[in-house]
Amino acid sequence: MSMLSSFLLISAGLFCIGIFIVLSKRNAIQILIGIELMINAAILNLVAFGKYDNLANSGQVFALFAIVLAAAAVAVALAIILNVYRQYKTIDPAKVERLKD
């Protein structure tokens, strides 16, 4: 098996573990970790294909963009989680069922 196929299989595994975490956990921070795993699987795909593009470096440049976007998304999501905790005293997404007023 070649290295590229191994990269793709590893990233497929990471993506599925991310889906499992997102669907099964009862805690907003763990769901966020699952989403980050899925983003990382996508970045691994970008980097693995970018290995063969040594002129324009498109894969690596867009992997950098994806990393920066993921960091910004985490900052916003954690701010929202802190607000939700302040309102409801829980961060279980199943228990957040009341609108503000």
Add this chain to the structure above:
Amino acid sequence: MSINQILFYVMGFTALASALVVAASKNLVRSVFMFFVTLFALAGLYVFALADFVAVTQIVIYVGGVLVLMLFAFMLSNKETLNNLQSKGSKFITINNMAALLVATLFMIILVNAIIKAQPDHIGWIQRSLRSDTPRKDNMGNIGVNLMTRYLLPFEVISIVVMMALIGSVHLSRKEEHKL
């Protein structure tokens, strides 16, 4: 089997195994720290794809920024959620997780099938890139030049998006004095 391949498979196995521990563990702090291990193993995998700059960025941004932020929010928010979750039974496969496990397994089957069918080594431009033996340029400098010429518009758009996200998160997480 060269030392390169052995290291590659060790890294891949570490990434997958620590991600599985993240999925299985009930202890929240432990799962965050196992996520740390996953990110480090992924950075190692990026080095094997000749993307050293992406690997360093992964370590600096994810391990230095995102994980510290996660631990911070975690310690600010949910002490009693932690206790509740720990007192529950510690079975990995429960009736609640069954649907999630089913979806993840089916998706895995689909993805593996697609990868095998696609035959990524026989794609045209990858074959051409493997055959043409142009000398590899300095990777990091090449990324910098490309970032300032070919990808200038996405770069600027990303900078605006990041600024919006920063301002938005500061606005969201401030204390409201007049209400509450």
